[in-house]
Amino acid sequence: MDLPFGNWGMALNTPLFELHQSLGGRMVDFAGWQMPVQYKSIVEEHLAVRASVGAFDISHMGRFRLYGPGAQAHLAHFVTCSVATMIQGQVKYGLILNEQGGTCDDVLVYHLGDHWALVVNASNRQKIWTLILASLPETEVRLVDETLETAMVAIQGPNAIALCQDIANTNFSNMGNYSAQNLTYRGCEILVSRTGYTGEDGMEWSVPSYLVDRLAKDLETHRVPWCGLGCRDTLRLEAGMPLYGHELDEAIDPLQAGLGFAVRKPLEGFVGAGALASRMM
Structure with a gap:
């Protein structure tokens, strides 16, 4: 495609x-x-x-949109915030990590009822699109870049x-x-x-x-x-808000960046969770 x-x-x-x-x-x-x-x-x-x-x-x-019955579960696999607890109309700040727990991007997740939206940094648009698309189910999720x-x-x-x-x-x-x-x-x-x-x-x-x-x-x-x-x-x-490429990058994890509030507990079910958990032991 x-x-x-x-x-x-x-x-x-x-x-x-x-x-x-x-x-x-x-x-x-x-x-x-x-x-x-x-x-x-x-x-x-x-x-x-x-x-x-x-x-x-x-x-x-x-600006991405995700449609289909598998959209929530697919987002939850990538995003550190608790997607499962979001109600319609809610927006959450979250992070997308690599397998080592480093930060690929910080994002906003929108629960829009019958679908979801994701706002990512301009510098990471292609990277995050490719990450999400690589493991996208063929029938349960449709990813759109608008x-x-x-x-x-x-x-x-x-x-x-x-x-x-x-x-x-x-x-x-x-x-x-x-x-x-x-x-x-x-x-x-x-x-x-x-x-x-x-x-x-x-x-x-x-x-x-x-x-x-x-x-x-x-x-x-x-x-x-x-x-x-x-x-x-x-x-x-x-305001003390981080910018990707300055206070955040793939060598910095959410805990080092002071963004633990954006990571759901327990540390499981999302990319990089295992690496984060091992760092906290």
Whole structure:
């Protein structure tokens, strides 16, 4: 089968590439994608998110869906968090390990009722796809990569939820942290989650590529500034959140990284569990 990664010899553009250029974004190659590292000032963008709200293009993140009766069990084989205890609409942070217990990636797992979703780091998209696909049952699980057909925007900051409610015309007051739901936006079903990578409250929107310009216009109407990878990095550092390739890699296990909370007990049933258990003896 063809792997859905585009041409890996060329940098990919997100659906918001032209917007970033028009706003004066300083574009850099990040994990094979042309991404804005900053617009006017990393400091200004950082402070805007801490004080009010900011928007991030995170369309470079890998987005997979798993369908079929075996999807939950297959995810549980790879992901360290407790997938079996998740309820519909819940999101969990977890890790995918190698056989030695090192970290292949840190991920978000979404229980969406009749199927599951997985968000992975852009730099690890091909690696995680290949890992999951290698042991995929022929009939019980269908794996879909929707990265190139969708866009993802993070809206973060203390005013983010109120802003999202205005844009979506939806009340999110009963939506807890690390939860997700489908909703209709501009006549199209989209996925929103109360998640983020800044240490602030906020939401992440996953929408069809053709719809993200409309979302960008709504953000412009509400005077929401766009923020680049530079301030996303300073925000996550300030919040003590790890970044793969820096505080996490295949030589670092979850316990060394201080991420034991993302590993289910007992240590069994997932790749790398035995190696982790032996290190704790």
